[in-house]
Amino acid sequence: MKRSQFGYTVIGDKGLSGADFEDLVAALGGAFLRPDRRDEAPRFGNLGGCRQWIEAIFDQLKDQLSLERHAAHTIDGLCARVAQRLLALGACVWHNREVGQPGRSLIAHDH
Incomplete structure (x- = not known):
């Protein structure tokens, strides 16, 4: 693509x-x-492979990063909380690549 x-x-x-x-x-x-x-x-x-990749990320955001339970009261708060979770996922992917771990694995960051 x-x-x-x-x-x-x-x-x-x-x-x-x-x-x-x-x-x-x-x-x-x-x-x-x-x-x-x-x-x-x-x-x-x-685009089947791309769709699977997108769905896997959505599932991870919903399940591991609790995106569905954001508890925001305003649109600005919702945007901030979604951005926070996307940045957290991006930081984990970057860190995992640096240390040679699987890309979206959050096991090492689950404290």
Whole structure:
């Protein structure tokens, strides 16, 4: 998968198909990828591995980092708590790579 020349890629599901949305993402400087539907010519290819990776990260955020139990009272608080958990996961991935451990394993950080 190529990264957009503008720096980011939006990945969507088959149901999120439409020229309007693709045009909006392009107007904002991004690239939009989604799995090909059966009734259209191949454009994007198979994104199955990417989808599994995304779902694994969502599951980890929900289960190990308690994202569903954020207890925020405002939108700003919710954004701060989501960002906090994403940064914690990123820090663990970085640390694990530095010490040669599996990427998203949080076992060593579970105190």
